[in-house]
Amino acid sequence: MPELPEVETIRRNLESHIVDKQITAVDIFLPRLVKWPSADEFRARVLKKKINRLERKGKYLLLRLQGDITLIIHLRMTGQLYIAEAGHVTDRFERIRLHLDSEEVLVYSDARTLGTWYVMPDHELGRVHGLESLGPEPLSEPFTVSYLAAIFRSRTGKIKSLLLNQELIGGLGNIYADESLALAGIYPERPANSLNSDELEALHQAINTVISQALQNAGTTFRDYRNGYRQEGHNQHHLRVYGRKGQACPICGSTIVRIETAGRGTHYCPQCQH
DNA sequence: CGGTAGACTTGTAAGG
DNA sequence: CGTATACAAGTCTACC
Numbered sequence: 001m002p003e004l005p006e007v008e009t010i011r012r013n014l015e016s017h018i019v020d021k022q023i024t025a026v027d028i029f030l031p032r033l034v035k036w037p038s039a040d041e042f043r044a045r046v047l048k049k050k051i052n053r054l055e056r057k058g059k060y061l062l063l064r065l066q067g068d069i070t071l072i073i074h075l076r077m078t079g080q081l082y083i084a085e086a087g088h089v090t091d092r093f094e095r096i097r098l099h100l101d102s103e104e105v106l107v108y109s110d111a112r113t114l115g116t117w118y119v120m121p122d123h124e125l126g127r128v129h130g131l132e133s134l135g136p137e138p139l140s141e142p143f144t145v146s147y148l149a150a151i152f153r154s155r156t157g158k159i160k161s162l163l164l165n166q167e168l169i170g171g172l173g174n175i176y177a178d179e180s181l182a183l184a185g186i187y188p189e190r191p192a193n194s195l196n197s198d199e200l201e202a203l204h205q206a207i208n209t210v211i212s213q214a215l216q217n218a219g220t221t222f223r224d225y226r227n228g229y230r231q232e233g234h235n236q237h238h239l240r241v242y243g244r245k246g247q248a249c250p251i252c253g254s255t256i257v258r259i260e261t262a263g264r265g266t267h268y269c270p271q272c273q274h
Numbered sequence: 275c276g277g278t279a280g281a282c283t284t285g286t287a288a289g290g
Numbered sequence: 291c292g293t294a295t296a297c298a299a300g301t302c303t304a305c306c
Binding site: 077078093111112113114155156157158161223224262263 | 276277278279280282283284285286
């Protein structure tokens with residue numbers, strides 16, 4: 001699913017529609033998406049609560065609710081979260097619906113049903129696996145070249161795999177990992193500790209550029225992604241390598257190749273990336 | 275600790 | 291046109 005730019009776009013879209021609104025009813029059509037507590041207990045805990053803030057950490061969305069509790073949503077591969085007019089939703093993949101004390105509802109739709117929902121007291125957020133162990137995000141102050149150098153120095157694993165590790169860098173996913181390596185001119189299966197200082201500099205710059213452009217373009221709709229208004233993003237028109245197997249590299253014209261790296265599809269230009 | 279394969283789940287595209 | 295296939299924006303667990 002959505003990586004950092006997509007989740008952030010959704011957050012920005014939804015914020016003004018849901019902050020300061022009260023949750024007046026909860027429809028849970030697929031209870032197993034609620035990982036904690038039970039679906040019934042989840043409903044009881046969020047009912048009648050006001051939404052104070054909408055935040056994002058990595059690929060997680062956090063609805064800060066009245067009463068020092070937080071509703072945590074991870075969209076995984078195909079989750080969509082959008083605002084709709086009450087009574088005007090037709091979506092065969094709708095899984096959960098939050099009714100607000102406005103004329104709008106917050107709809108969660110998910111074709112592959114891999115998404116995860118939790119509600120936790122704020123002091124127990126550490127129980128949401130992966131949430132508190134996120135590494136620094138691209139474009140953030142602690143995400144520096146020296147940080148990259150430090151985490152890669154002693155690791156022999158493939159650079160592509162490490163870029164996907166959320167504990168090292170928060171928010172990158174398969175599309176932007178490939179795009180960042182393409183922009184930096186680095187072959188995805190290079191051992192991480194083999195990058196020299198110029199390459200580390202180029203990769204750091206490339207990650208920030210790729211994420212920044214994706215944010216400006218309101219995310220990449222390769223297939224399922226939709227923003228908070230159920231609209232497509234625009235960044236799919238600016239991809240260099242992702243999903244472009246057999247097509248020409250925009251830089252050199254060589255044919256883009258697809259391989260499998262650590263179980264994930266990986267796209268690169270054999271001419272530009274070493 | 276590091277790294278990888280498999281699992282979860284179901285729709286859609288590509289290809290025969 | 292149906293599907294005997296392949297692949298998918300992610301992460302968690304088991305295992306070496």
